[in-house]
Amino acid sequence: MLLRLVERARRRSAWLFHLNAGACNGCDIELVTCLSPRYDVEQLGIRLEGSPRHADVLCVTGPVTRATRPALELVHGQLPEPKVVVAIGSCPASGNVFAGSPMIEGPLDRIVPVDVYVPGCPPRPHAIIEGIARAIDLLATRRQAGGAR
Amino acid sequence: MSPSRALLALLVFPGLLYALPMGWLMLGLERKLRARFQGRRGPPLTQPFYDVVKLLAKTPVPRAAADARLLTALPLLAVGAMAGALALLPALAGGAGFTGDLILLVGLLELPPLCLILAGYASRSIFGEVGATREAVVSIACNAPFLAALLALATAGGTLRLQELAAATPWTVRAPALLAILLCLPVKLRLNPFSLSNAEQEILAGPLTELDGRWLALWELAHALEWVALTGLVAALGFPPSGASALLDGLRLGAVSLALVPPLTLLGAATGRLKLGQVTRWLWRWPTLAAVAAVVVAQLVRRP
Numbered sequence: 001m002l003l004r005l006v007e008r009a010r011r012r013s014a015w016l017f018h019l020n021a022g023a024c025n026g027c028d029i030e031l032v033t034c035l036s037p038r039y040d041v042e043q044l045g046i047r048l049e050g051s052p053r054h055a056d057v058l059c060v061t062g063p064v065t066r067a068t069r070p071a072l073e074l075v076h077g078q079l080p081e082p083k084v085v086v087a088i089g090s091c092p093a094s095g096n097v098f099a100g101s102p103m104i105e106g107p108l109d110r111i112v113p114v115d116v117y118v119p120g121c122p123p124r125p126h127a128i129i130e131g132i133a134r135a136i137d138l139l140a141t142r143r144q145a146g147g148a149r
Numbered sequence: 150m151s152p153s154r155a156l157l158a159l160l161v162f163p164g165l166l167y168a169l170p171m172g173w174l175m176l177g178l179e180r181k182l183r184a185r186f187q188g189r190r191g192p193p194l195t196q197p198f199y200d201v202v203k204l205l206a207k208t209p210v211p212r213a214a215a216d217a218r219l220l221t222a223l224p225l226l227a228v229g230a231m232a233g234a235l236a237l238l239p240a241l242a243g244g245a246g247f248t249g250d251l252i253l254l255v256g257l258l259e260l261p262p263l264c265l266i267l268a269g270y271a272s273r274s275i276f277g278e279v280g281a282t283r284e285a286v287v288s289i290a291c292n293a294p295f296l297a298a299l300l301a302l303a304t305a306g307g308t309l310r311l312q313e314l315a316a317a318t319p320w321t322v323r324a325p326a327l328l329a330i331l332l333c334l335p336v337k338l339r340l341n342p343f344s345l346s347n348a349e350q351e352i353l354a355g356p357l358t359e360l361d362g363r364w365l366a367l368w369e370l371a372h373a374l375e376w377v378a379l380t381g382l383v384a385a386l387g388f389p390p391s392g393a394s395a396l397l398d399g400l401r402l403g404a405v406s407l408a409l410v411p412p413l414t415l416l417g418a419a420t421g422r423l424k425l426g427q428v429t430r431w432l433w434r435w436p437t438l439a440a441v442a443a444v445v446v447a448q449l450v451r452r453p
Contacts, residue, residue, distance in 0.1 A: 009202035012193075040189040042180075045196055050353035051276075053210070053361035056203070080361045081208045 010056070010082075010140040012045040014132070017055035017079065021072050021108070023062030026122035027089035031059060033125045034132075041129060044136075052078040057135050063091035063098045064106035076112045082142040084115040084135040088128060093117045159236040162399055163381060168235050171403060172373025173197040175380070178407070179414045186418040197373060204366035212359075219271045220360065223264040224367035230260035231374035238378065239311040239385045240402050242392030251309045255299060258378065261371050262288045262337075265346070268368075269356025280355025283425060284346035290429040291336045294436035298329035301443035302386070304451055315389035322447045327387055329439035335413055336432065337379055342420040343428055351422070380406040 020028055034041045035048060049055045052075045064072060076085070085108075090096040092108035108114050115138050118131035158164055177194035184191025211217075234257035237250050262284060269281025305322035306314040318326075336343040347355040357368055384405035390398035423431070 005202060006206040009199040009206070012199040013196065013203045037188040040184070040191070042184060042192050043190045045192050045199060050349055051358045053359055054354065054357075054365060056207075078210060080210050 007140045011136055014045060014057050014136045014139060015047045015049045015055045016057045016059050016132070017049055017052045017075065018059045018061070019052075019068075019072060019075055021060050021062035021068040021092065021106070022065035022104075023089065023091060027061035027091070030122045030125055031061065031088060031128055034129055039125050039129060041132070044133075046132065053080065055079055056083055056139055057132060058083060058085045058112075059088050059132070060085065060092050060108055061088045063095045063101075063104050064108055064111060066103050066105055069105045069111060072108075072111060082139055084139045084142070085112055086116045086118060086131055086135045087114045088118050088131070089123055090119050090121045093119055096121060155236065159232060163238050163240040163377075163402065164236045165232055167399075167403075168232070168374055168377040169370075171406070172370075172377045173201075175376045175407065175410050176373050178410050179376075179417075182411055182414040183418045186415065197369065201366045201369050204361075204369065205363050207362035209362035209364065216271060220268065220364050223268045223271070224364055224371055227261035227264040227371040228367055228374065230257045230264075231371055231378055233257045234378045235374065235381065237311060238381045238402075239315040240381065240390065241395050241398050242312075242316075242390040247310065249309045250311050251299065251303055251314065254311060254382075255296065258382075259288075259292070261375060264371075265356050265368075268360065269346075272356065272359035274359040276352045276354070276358040277356045279352050280346045280348070280358070283348075284356060286425060287336060287343065287345055287428055287432075290432040291333050291436075294329045294432065294440040295333045295337070297437070297440035298326040298333075298443055301326045301440065301447040304444070305447035307451065311385075315385055319450055321450060322443050323386065325439045325446065326443035327383065329436045329443060330383055330386070332436035332439065333432075334379055334383065334409070335416055336428070338376060338413065340413055341417040342423045344417075344422055345425055345428060348422060376410075377406065380409045383409060 018028065018031055032048075033039060052058070056079070058076060058079055060072065062068065087093050087108045091098065092106060092114070095101075095104055095106050098104050105111065116131045116135045118127050120127055123131075160166060174194060176197040177192070180196060181191040181194060234254055237254045237257070266281045266285050266288075269277040269284065301322055302314055302318050303309055306318040308314055308317070339345075339347050347357065352358070357365060360368065381402060384402050388401055388405050390402075392398070
């Protein structure tokens with residue numbers, strides 16, 4: 001019963017941390033749009049947190065540049081378990097137009113395990129919300145430490 | 150106060166059994182109303198409860214720089230102090246309380262901010278330190294009018310016992326003293342425009358930035374109890390228990406406490422954050438004016 005309560009609580013209270021790993025700001029604007037009155041993800045218990053230590057879901061935008069890789073690794077390590085990683089936009093998934101650049105260390109799944117990809121350049125807020133909802137499903141049933149892979 | 154009665158007050162009413170659901174309801178109502186004021190639907194009223202359950206089930210990341218024992222002890226102390234403060238509230242008429250319990254109440258109400266300041270410094274984070282410094286400055290500025298108002302009540306009532314004080318203080322003193330306490334309420338609850346110490350998006354979460362899992366959950370609990378204790382204090386002083394029926398007195402305390410949530414939320418939703426200097430100036434002007442008025446009237450009407 002306790003496990004069921006915890007699972008229910010995880011489903012209803014996902015806190016996000018947003019990390020810009022060299023994004024052009026397009027995906028970031030779309031992510032913040034989800035919090036506006038039109039989409040209002042807070043009704044699902046979702047909150048954008050300022051500190052990675054408070055968060056359950058790490059939302060990464062951008063192709064992961066050389067300069068942002070240490071920050072990404074640090075922040076990923078600061079999220080307490082259980083956690084999920086959502087790659088928002090085409091950049092963290094494939095590198096997008098920056099693929100092959102010597103300044104790019106991505107795609108994201110080379111550095112940290114990714115649970116959900118939300119493709120698009122930038123993805124629509126609906127797609128981001130759907131991706132986060134899938135991530136919450138994974139989060140709720142995750143029993144122990146470790147990524148999806 | 151007999152030990153069994155004290156235990157009942159601590160654990161049942163107005164203690165934990167009443168205060169925990171009430172605190173979650175107040176925080177839930179605050180978030181819901183804030184969302185409605187901003188044209189959103191907002192989270193369900195049960196949201197703070199689920200937040201705490203989720204946080205309790207997380208595994209904190211071990212850290213070398215910060216002392217885990219200190220970070221565990223501080224929120225526990227804050228929750229315990231708030232539970233004790235709740236137990237002292239003159240919620241019901243009768244033999245509750247003891248001589249001097251006003252002083253104990255003030256001490257217990259002041260412990261959680263002190264713990265928060267220490268937690269901010271103990272977390273070894275720059276955001277925690279900035280938040281803790283702000284909290285320290287604001288709570289010193291806020292306590293001048295808050296304590297002066299309580300002092301005025303005690304002077305006019307001629308007692309340091311909350312129960313008698315709530316029943317006996319004349320309204321010429323009680324009105325300005327309550328006004329001063331009411332003006333201090335959003336400051337003590339860290340609501341906009343006084344949300345300096347936990348200024349979200351500015352210094353992340355202030356003293357709580359580096360805390361995760363159960364530590365954060367305990368702080369959320371302490372904050373919920375803070376809401377119940379401070380609004381309960383205003384309710385008990387503004388509408389003292391009549392003693393006719395314990396049930397009615399309890400219901401009235403709950404209703405008045407809940408009725409304070411919408412105006413506080415409206416203030417928070419409608420205003421932006423002030424700067425530290427502006428907050429101190431405001432505190433030393435308006436609430437202090439009301440508190441000084443209460444002290445002066447209390448000296449005049451004091452029983453010989």
